Amino acid sequence: MSDLIFQVQGESASATKFIAKARQFKLVIDEPKSLGGTDENANPVEYILAGLAGCLNVVSHLVANEMGFSIKRLQIGVSGNINPDKFIGNSTEERAGFKSIDIKLIPEADVSIGTLSEWLKIVQTRCPVKDNLTYKTPVKDSVEKQYVN
Incomplete structure (x- = not known):
């Protein structure tokens, strides 16, 4: 089997939040409030x-x-x-x-x-x-x- 390629692309929504897309899925990455984030997600x-x-x-x-x-x-x-x-x-x-x-x-x-x-x-x-x-x-x-x- 040949190599599989996985990729994620996205854009910064703020200093602590990143919104990524992996295939058709949206991934929200955020920091907890104790680290300056809004605690919207992991x-x-x-x-x-x-x-x-x-x-x-x-x-x-x-x-x-x-x-x-x-x-x-x-x-x-x-x-x-x-x-x-x-x-x-x-x-x-x-x-x-x-x-x-x-x-x-x-x-x-x-x-x-x-x-x-x-x-x-x-x-x-x-x-x-x-x-x-x-x-x-x-x-x-x-x-x-x-x-x-």
Whole structure:
């Protein structure tokens, strides 16, 4: 199979709000009031965590099916901690991103814990979002000047 290309485009609605479009879907990204936003929607790092959970959900069901069992219910919890000092410009010491991310999967399935452990090992290696968060992915930045006539 050839590479799939995913893209998001959008425009700043304010200093803390971004409105993006992914395919036919509108995504509103905003900061909580404590960070100067209007709290209209999730913030960028919450979208990362939600994207990770959503990807784990898809891969979890796919792998379970390949292993011959079904998941009746799947709860996924994802949390991460960030020191905001670099983000707000108070420090250059710590990284701006997550220090760590914790994932908890609680599947309801008629299989042993041994099978679930094997299932989890496979899921961890096949989730594209987890792969992007775990390993360096080249990111190319550019800027263009918009000229006003």
